[in-house]
Amino acid sequence: MLTSLWYSERARSWLMQALLLAAVIALFSWLAANTVANLAARGIRVGYDFLWRPARFPISESVIAYSPADTFFWAFAVGIANTLFISVLAIALSTAFGLVVGLARRSRNPLAAGVTGAYITAVRNTPLIVQLLFWYALTTTALPAPRNAWNPIDGVFVSLRGVFLPQLSLTGDVGNFSGLGVAIIIAAAAALVLGRRAGLRLRTSHVVAAALVALTVAALACGIDISATRPELRGFNFAGGFRVSTEFTALIVGFVVYTSAFIGEIVRGGIDAVGKGQWEAGRALGLSERQTLGKVVIPQALRIIIPPLTTQYLSTVKNTTLALAVGYPELGLIVGTVINQTGQAIESIVIMLAVFLSISLAVSLFMNWYNRKVALVQR
Numbered sequence: 001m002l003t004s005l006w007y008s009e010r011a012r013s014w015l016m017q018a019l020l021l022a023a024v025i026a027l028f029s030w031l032a033a034n035t036v037a038n039l040a041a042r043g044i045r046v047g048y049d050f051l052w053r054p055a056r057f058p059i060s061e062s063v064i065a066y067s068p069a070d071t072f073f074w075a076f077a078v079g080i081a082n083t084l085f086i087s088v089l090a091i092a093l094s095t096a097f098g099l100v101v102g103l104a105r106r107s108r109n110p111l112a113a114g115v116t117g118a119y120i121t122a123v124r125n126t127p128l129i130v131q132l133l134f135w136y137a138l139t140t141t142a143l144p145a146p147r148n149a150w151n152p153i154d155g156v157f158v159s160l161r162g163v164f165l166p167q168l169s170l171t172g173d174v175g176n177f178s179g180l181g182v183a184i185i186i187a188a189a190a191a192l193v194l195g196r197r198a199g200l201r202l203r204t205s206h207v208v209a210a211a212l213v214a215l216t217v218a219a220l221a222c223g224i225d226i227s228a229t230r231p232e233l234r235g236f237n238f239a240g241g242f243r244v245s246t247e248f249t250a251l252i253v254g255f256v257v258y259t260s261a262f263i264g265e266i267v268r269g270g271i272d273a274v275g276k277g278q279w280e281a282g283r284a285l286g287l288s289e290r291q292t293l294g295k296v297v298i299p300q301a302l303r304i305i306i307p308p309l310t311t312q313y314l315s316t317v318k319n320t321t322l323a324l325a326v327g328y329p330e331l332g333l334i335v336g337t338v339i340n341q342t343g344q345a346i347e348s349i350v351i352m353l354a355v356f357l358s359i360s361l362a363v364s365l366f367m368n369w370y371n372r373k374v375a376l377v378q379r
Contacts, residue, residue, distance in 0.1 A: 262312050
C-alpha cells in the first residue's frame, strides 16, 4: 500500500504540497509569536480590543452613516464601504468607456483612430497618482466659485465646492418599503436565474417590468411619497440637494480616464484577434457591421478579453489606495488615521491586507466563473 502511494505521482505531489503548506504555517506562526513577545517586552499592547473603543475622529464623506462617537470597528467598515463603492463605480464606468475607446481605436475614421491612439499613449505612459493630482488641482482651482457656478442643466451646479444635484427624498413607511423592495429585487433575480436553468424562456425585460410593477404597488401600499430637493445658493455655498465632493469627482475622473485606456487596448486586441473570416461570414449572412460585431465577433473576442481584463480589474481595486493623495477617505486613509490614534499598526495593517485579499479573491472568482461561462466548449 505505502509502496503504491510512493510511486503514485499524484500522491507525491499532494504530500509535497502538504509539507510546504505546513512549513509556511509554521514560519508565520513563529513570526507572529516572536513579534508578540517582543512587543510585550517593550510594553506595547497587542490585540484587537481597540476596535470597540470610540474612534473620535471625523470622516469627511462616507457611503454609510458615521459619527466620531462610533467605534474604530465602524470606522474600518466605513473605509471598506468607501473602497468597495469606488472600486465598483470605477470598474463599471471604465469598462463602458473602455469599450468605446477600443472600438474608436480600430475605427476606419482617421480622426477617431488618431485621437484615441494619442489618448491611450499619453494616459498609459503617465503615472496614475500624477493624473489624480492633476484632476484634483483642476477641480479645486479651475472651477468657478459658488456664486459663479456653472449650470449646465437645470438644477445642476458645478463649482470648486463640488457638483450639486437634485436629491430625491422618500416620506412614508420607508422601513417596510425598503424591506419589500429588497425582497422583490432578490425574488426577480432568483426567478430569472432559476427559470433559465429550468429551461423557461424568461425575458429579462419582462422580469424587470414585473419587478417595477411590484415595487410600485409596494410603494402605494406603504404610502411612499417621492419629493425632490434642489440645491440653492445661500451665502457662500449651496444648500439642499445632493453634493458630490471635488475629491470624489477628481478620483473617479482620474480612475476612469486611466483605466479605460488600458481596457480600450484590451478590447481592441481581443477584437483584432478574431479572424477576418468571421466578419466575412457575418456579411455573407446579410448582417450589418454592428450586428456582426455584437453577435459574431464580440462573443468570440470575450474569450481573449476576459483574462487580461481580470488583471486590470484587480489593479483598479488595489489602486484605490492612491485615493489618499486627493484626500478621499478610503480604507488606506482610515487605516493611517487609526494607527496615529491608537498605535496599533500591525493589527490595522493586517485588517487592510485581509480586506484587499478578500476583495481581490472575490473579483478573481467572479471573473473566472464568467470566463468559464463564455469559454468555447469542446465535446
